[in-house]
Amino acid sequence: MKLTHTRILVNNYKECYQFYKDILSFPCTWGDETSNYAQFDTGNTYLSIFDKKQMLEDIQEPHQTKETSSLNEVAIIFGVDDVDATYDSLKSKVDFISLPHDREDWGIRVAHFRDPNGTLIEINQRI
Incomplete structure (x- = not known):
């Protein structure tokens, strides 16, 4: 196995997309601000963002709404x-x-x- 990218599950996809694309200036290699998934080239690996609700639906887990639950975990x-x-x-x-x-x-x-x-x-x- 080899690490291909890190995926962050986000509650605010569009805002995070704009942050990584426009503020940090990472080239987007897949997706756009409405696709709910995007992949950014960060040099040696990829960073992707994915709408958390969609990911949790796919793995059949309930969506947690507590905003601070992910702070300092990654x-x-x-x-x-x-x-x-x-x-x-x-x-x-x-x-x-x-x-x-x-x-x-x-x-x-x-x-x-x-x-x-x-x-x-x-x-x-x-x-």
Whole structure:
């Protein structure tokens, strides 16, 4: 087996589609803002978003409506060349929950924000 992509099940598909396509500028390789599924090329792998209700219907599980149930269960990590430059390019588009800072114990410089569904996103570079 090999990992082909990460799929995030979202409650607000259109908003998340626009976030990954327009704000983070990932090329969409499949789907559009109305398809309820889209796949984005992130370099070495794909990131996809899928309407959570549709996925849960397919696996015959009830749809949970509690908005915070997925917070901090998944983190998506993106390596960047320069955390500060990436932060500067995104800070007018996203609400960062941590400013760029060094985590010497981890060997990286990091900053964090969330997508519209609440998924935690980290940008980092090795120091």
